Amino acid sequence: MRSPKTILLTAFLLAIGAFVPTVAQAEKSLDFCVEAIETHVSNCFGTEQELTAFQDAAALTPLATMYRDINYTGGYRSYVSAYGRNTCDAPSTPREASSGDLRLDKFSNGIVMDKQISSFTIKTGSYCFVYLYTRPQFQGERFVRSSSCVNLLTCTPGYSYNDAASSLGIS
């Protein structure tokens, strides 16, 4: 018997499938992405308008967004729950959202994310935490925060994690 989660995931994947032809037809660079935090499935588009339309159609609210520059500017990459949740469930899933190697991920402006993140937002009331690691595969120094950080040069006392993250988790 299928669990409610399985049914929800199936519905989500079907919703994604409806957009696949759009992606396949586009010849421009598809760097406007939203990534499902549990499955690591990314949906990428050529413009912010296409990305926003996709998120709206699937009723997706990003739980966290990473930005290349401070003040939530520059290129960005957003992360959502594949199950349509508006909250994180860290107690049962320690690292439900993750990117073990940011050299493989790009911001919306096409720039590789590794050692470039300078600010991030966490959806208010989501109970999500962002974990930044200075080395790939969740190794090295770790920075943890439960609220948005407008400037990684200043929101860490002592040691700056600006332009330092090589992997990240959200939970």
Ligand SMILES: [Ca+2]
């Ligand atoms: Ca940066």
